Amino acid sequence: MKELPNTSIDYYILPNRIFCSMVGMWPIEEKSSTCSKIFAYIRLILALIAINSVFVPEIMMIASSWGDITILAGVGCVLTTIGQLLFKMIYLIVRRKRSYRLYYEIRSLWDTANDSKEMQPYIRLAYWARICTIAFYLSCMCNVITFSIAGVVDYFRFEYNASSTDNSRHLPFVVWYGTDISASPKFEIAFICQILSSMVCATTICGLDASFMTTILHVSAQFKLINTWISNIGTEINCNPNYTRKIKIELMRCIRHHQRMIHVVNDVNNLLTPIIFMQLLTSGLEICLSGYAMLDNEAEITDILKCTSYFISVTVQLLLWCWPGEILIQENQEVGQVAYFNIPWYNLPSMYQRHLCLMIVRAQQYCSISALTFRTLSIHTLTTVFNTGASYFTLLRQIQEK
Secondary structure (H helix, E strand, O other): OOOOOOHHHHHHHHHHHHHHHHHHOOOOOOOOOOOHHHHHHHHHHHHHHHHHHHHHHHHHHHHOOOOOOOHHHHHHHHHHHHHHHHHHHHHHHHHHHHHHHHHHHHHHHHHHOEEEEHHHHHHHHHHHHHHHHHHHHHHHHHHHHHHHHHHHHHHHHHHHOOOOOOOOOOOOOOOOOOOOOOOHHHHHHHHHHHHHHHHHHHHHHHHHHHHHHHHHHHHHHHHHHHHHOOOHHHHHHHHHHHHHOHHHHHHHEEEEEEEEHHHHHHHHHHHHHHHHHHHHHHHHHHHHHHHHOOOOOOOHHHHHHHHHHHHHHHHHHHHHHHHHHHHHHHHHHHHHHHHHHHHHHHHHOOOHHHHHHHHHHHHHHOOOOOOOOOOOOOEEEEEEHHHHHHHHHHHHHHHHHO
């Protein structure tokens, strides 16, 4: 693979492309060969099989141990995450045409500006999107490693303890397959299959969620680009009074691009609103259950480490959703402020003043990413979800005490 220049969008979305392509969730190019398309569908089917190989046995485990709060907390948090993942995959498969269209729209927006100075703020956000994608993947894989090491420790503790009369070996994830698998080699086979399946789950979660985060950050960067254009207009007017002859062209470019970005934000909302709603609705439950399992006094040290690692991953995942939404709100709000304070509108003809007034009025109705029209994605949403998780946790503690 040839090295990509850091001025290309392919360089900044390369991690997203790798992770999503591994499970067949990356948009298939029209010029791709038939073999490539078939291979992508095969990877998608195998990924769904691997994810369900953990999802279904965990449902069976909860059904067989109904009423045990400890098992409900340990299994329920992982089950909730995998349920989120399956929903996202199925939803995107059903709406793949709209997701493909949004993907190509984001790619076309990259070429909006050709000037290297104008592209610097845009490239900075794209760079942070790339870094956060890699960091989130490492967080997910650390979670997989923690669960695997905990299972390996239990395995060797049992194997080399001659006085042990009870089989204390545990799989990385607590499941029930409908039959006893504690004997070798069934246990070893199930152990390896769980590790492989968890790696597929981690890669898919990282690929999809990081791609959503990257999309929102790229849209935010376009509003930052509009702010740069407006600031440049104000600078040119102050330095060159004759520049007013060209201001109409520059203002029309800003206004049209602003309108285009409003439509893009609406497209992002149309595609991601159900996913965000499901994410926010179940994240509080994940925080509650993982926190309960982490603070369980009767839990072993390996179980506490697993739940702590899982709690950190859930927090990072939630931050990955809320942080770009906050940036989008800030960058869109600054459009009106930059237009008002950076351009000497009072020295312009009335026609240009009307154009600026329309842009400022529209910018006051800020664009944002929402969940079914009642929840705006921002840092405030992060605190709200944690408060919800804490409320669930308190309720679960009260149930345990009673």
